[in-house]
Amino acid sequence: MTSKKYDMVIINGRVIDPALGFGKEADVFIKDGKIVKIENRNPKTEKEIKTCSEDQIVDAKDKIVVPGLIDVHVHLREPGREDAETIASGCKAAAAGGFTSVCCMPNTMPRIDNQETVKFVQDRAKVADARVYVVGAITKNIEGKELSEIGDLVKMGCVAITDDGHYVQNPEIMRRALEYAKMFDIPVMQHAEDLNLCGGGVMNESFESTRLGLKGAPAAAEEVAVRRDITLTRMVGGRLHVQHVSCKGAVDAIREAKATGLNITAEACPHHLILTDEEIGKEFNTNLRVNPPLRTITDRQAVIEGLVDGTIDCIASDHAPHSEESKDCEFDLAPPGMIGLETTVGLIKTFMIDKGYLNWADAIRMMSYNPAKILNLPGGSLAEGSDADITIIDPDKKWTVKADRFRSKSKNSPFVGMKLNGQVYKTILGGRVVFEQ
Ligand code: DOR
Numbered sequence: 001m002t003s004k005k006y007d008m009v010i011i012n013g014r015v016i017d018p019a020l021g022f023g024k025e026a027d028v029f030i031k032d033g034k035i036v037k038i039e040n041r042n043p044k045t046e047k048e049i050k051t052c053s054e055d056q057i058v059d060a061k062d063k064i065v066v067p068g069l070i071d072v073h074v075h076l077r078e079p080g081r082e083d084a085e086t087i088a089s090g091c092k093a094a095a096a097g098g099f100t101s102v103c104c105m106p107n108t109m110p111r112i113d114n115q116e117t118v119k120f121v122q123d124r125a126k127v128a129d130a131r132v133y134v135v136g137a138i139t140k141n142i143e144g145k146e147l148s149e150i151g152d153l154v155k156m157g158c159v160a161i162t163d164d165g166h167y168v169q170n171p172e173i174m175r176r177a178l179e180y181a182k183m184f185d186i187p188v189m190q191h192a193e194d195l196n197l198c199g200g201g202v203m204n205e206s207f208e209s210t211r212l213g214l215k216g217a218p219a220a221a222e223e224v225a226v227r228r229d230i231t232l233t234r235m236v237g238g239r240l241h242v243q244h245v246s247c248k249g250a251v252d253a254i255r256e257a258k259a260t261g262l263n264i265t266a267e268a269c270p271h272h273l274i275l276t277d278e279e280i281g282k283e284f285n286t287n288l289r290v291n292p293p294l295r296t297i298t299d300r301q302a303v304i305e306g307l308v309d310g311t312i313d314c315i316a317s318d319h320a321p322h323s324e325e326s327k328d329c330e331f332d333l334a335p336p337g338m339i340g341l342e343t344t345v346g347l348i349k350t351f352m353i354d355k356g357y358l359n360w361a362d363a364i365r366m367m368s369y370n371p372a373k374i375l376n377l378p379g380g381s382l383a384e385g386s387d388a389d390i391t392i393i394d395p396d397k398k399w400t401v402k403a404d405r406f407r408s409k410s411k412n413s414p415f416v417g418m419k420l421n422g423q424v425y426k427t428i429l430g431g432r433v434v435f436e437q
Pocket residue numbers: 075107164165166191289290291292320321336337338
């Protein structure tokens with residue numbers, strides 16, 4: 001029986017595709033891993049649906065059907081820290097979070113600063129439950145001293161470069177990175193925190209850090225870093241992407257730069273949109289330690305405003321798995337980072353959509369279409385003929401974040417125990433169901 005007209009039909013859902021500019025009730029027809037058509041119910045499709053067998057039909061009644069989500073900032077930890085995450089487990093977490101594509105950061109062991117390591121990741125990713133795009137290191141061994149062979153990395157398929165975890169402190173190196181990246185039309189993704197100003201701070205420098213007696217890293221460290229990079233981008237051109245924007249000064253700087261026509265993009269993470277440094281003193285939960293750190297209410301509000309007015313282009317999780325042992329220590333000794341792939345959709349629905357900052361179309365644009373555009377990736381739309389990467393979300397489903405439900409190998413989320421609204425129902429990768437609730 002090879003002449004099946006469709007492999008899968010998603011019926012009764014509300015299809016939201018910011019790229020195509022629609023949000024309407026429609027059916028999605030899939031064959032050979034591709035989207036064949038999206039149509040309102042009509043006599044012809046009514047008949048086609050009737051001839052489908054039960055296992056071909058996905059009923060998305062009361063659900064929204066959106067282009068597969070894309071996360072541009074994910075740490076998969078393989079090679080080197082497979083105790084915390086592997087490419088396989090990280091991609092399972094991605095699928096559970098509704099993400100069909102992830103961009104993995106190069107701060108693995110060894111670093112992804114050479115073709116061999118890129119190839120290793122790509123080979124492992126071939127059988128994973130999400131598409132993995134590799135972001136190569138800007139500098140050799142992420143030491144900030146000498147540029148990687150950027151041309152080789154791009155030839156191998158790297159979609160961007162970053163030294164994430166570390167700021168490229170030397171402006172001459174950053175200048176050259178922007179120049180090379182421009183030649184290859186890829187963005188330079190920057191973890192913008194001036195290392196000298198941070199001075200080993202473990203949380204935001206503020207009233208709270210003083211009160212708790214913890215060493216602070218000031219928001220100015222981020223603003224200074226962003227402003228320098230804007231200046232360099234203005235000089236050499238190229239594309240700068242600012243990672244995990246967390247403070248008002250950085251948002252203001254990016255807004256001003258965009259107004260002058262500079263080619264700059266930026267991302268924000270759910271934790272910076274939702275949490276502040278006031279959370280830390282409650283229990284000293286080491287899962288709240290993250291770089292850049294959780295900031296003040298004023299900063300949080302500025303990041304939200306930046307997202308709402310388009311200064312910030314996309315939402316990224318900065319999924320940063322760390323093992324339980326490594327986080328089981330004093331706050332200032334814990335490694336920075338929290339997982340995020342499996343909570344992003346619920347957090348954005350609960351704290352951004354339900355609170356009236358964004359609507360679903362905005363959120364999907366920031367988690368699918370814009371990420372695809374920034375990194376030149378396929379996907380981000382449900383256009384006919386494109387890969388059937390589709391996320392189905394139950395927008396009003398209430399659920400509680402539970403550590404033992406995470407597909408990620410690590411459980412370091414400060415959101416465990418939180419009640420959220422909005423849950424991923426099914427994730428479809430190239431026409432194959434890779435996750436179902
Ligand atoms: O909190 C963070 N954790 N920030 C980073 O930039 C790196 C990441 C990690 O690799 O754990």
